[in-house]
Amino acid sequence: MGNEKSCEDPAQVMECALDMGETMLRCGAEILRVEETITRICTTYGGGIVDVFTILSLIILSWKTDAGENHTLTRRINPHSTNLNKLEDLNALSRYICEKRPPCSEITQRIREIMAPEERRIYKSKIAGYVLLASAFAIFFGGNLRDGLAAGIVAVLMYFWDYFFSSHNRNRVVYSLIMSIVAGVLCSLAVAAGIGQNLDKVMIGSIMLSIPGINLMNSLRDMMCGDIITGILRLAEALMVSVAIAAGFGIAIMMFGGVLR
Numbered sequence: 001m002g003n004e005k006s007c008e009d010p011a012q013v014m015e016c017a018l019d020m021g022e023t024m025l026r027c028g029a030e031i032l033r034v035e036e037t038i039t040r041i042c043t044t045y046g047g048g049i050v051d052v053f054t055i056l057s058l059i060i061l062s063w064k065t066d067a068g069e070n071h072t073l074t075r076r077i078n079p080h081s082t083n084l085n086k087l088e089d090l091n092a093l094s095r096y097i098c099e100k101r102p103p104c105s106e107i108t109q110r111i112r113e114i115m116a117p118e119e120r121r122i123y124k125s126k127i128a129g130y131v132l133l134a135s136a137f138a139i140f141f142g143g144n145l146r147d148g149l150a151a152g153i154v155a156v157l158m159y160f161w162d163y164f165f166s167s168h169n170r171n172r173v174v175y176s177l178i179m180s181i182v183a184g185v186l187c188s189l190a191v192a193a194g195i196g197q198n199l200d201k202v203m204i205g206s207i208m209l210s211i212p213g214i215n216l217m218n219s220l221r222d223m224m225c226g227d228i229i230t231g232i233l234r235l236a237e238a239l240m241v242s243v244a245i246a247a248g249f250g251i252a253i254m255m256f257g258g259v260l261r
Contacts, residue, residue: 048066182248184256
């Protein structure tokens with residue numbers, strides 16, 4: 001019974017609501033969904049007036065309960081990457097919270113279970129996806145089968161590079177720059193070795209693996225929903241990553257330009 005009464009405390013309810021909002025935002029949820037989830041959780045447990053302000057790096061929650069108490073909490077959001085599978089689980093959990101009103105301890109435990117680090121292992125399906133995507137784009141933009149083969153080989157190497165060196169806490173712009181240089185060098189070596197024929201087509205296929213398409217779409221979606229600030233922030237981040245990718249491949253071209261001419 002003690003746990004059942006734990007969520008009568010507005011501070012604990014707000015902590016749980018912020019945990020939900022933070023994890024959803026880190027998994028790639030749009031701002032409207034995050035704010036609506038936090039608002040619904042607070043009103044489910046205590047009613048009153050809930051005001052939420054969210055951007056990519058910060059959530060501010062202000063809650064005036066039916067009892068007339070005013071509470072405000074903020075949460076700093078660290079760098080994150082998109083994970084739609086976990087986002088789907090969090091959406092299901094938010095619906096369960098609003099329907100069943102579980103104790104705060106259960107909410108915290110279930111969030112931890114959803115966000116627990118996944119076992120690092122090599123997924124053959126992801127490798128196949130990398131190869132198909134890179135090869136298909138290389139051929140689609142005018143390359144031949146040799147270019148598609150070269151792009152597929154580079155895609156496999158890029159997967160293993162990302163597997164061993166990617167980290168959510170690293171600067172995405174710098175990481176994208178370094179990875180693009182490596183990918184550009186691999187494309188150049190593949191053409192120099194005779195596997196591929198057209199360097200530009202092989203690079204196009206490899207570039208498509210790094211384009212921040214989800215961030216671009218999320219930025220447009222946020223702006224269309226009225227969250228202009230967050231949309232601009234997402235757009236700026238996506239453009240910076242895109243510039244870093246272009247710069248990385250450009251550096252690789254300059255490094256191997258003389259070899260391939």
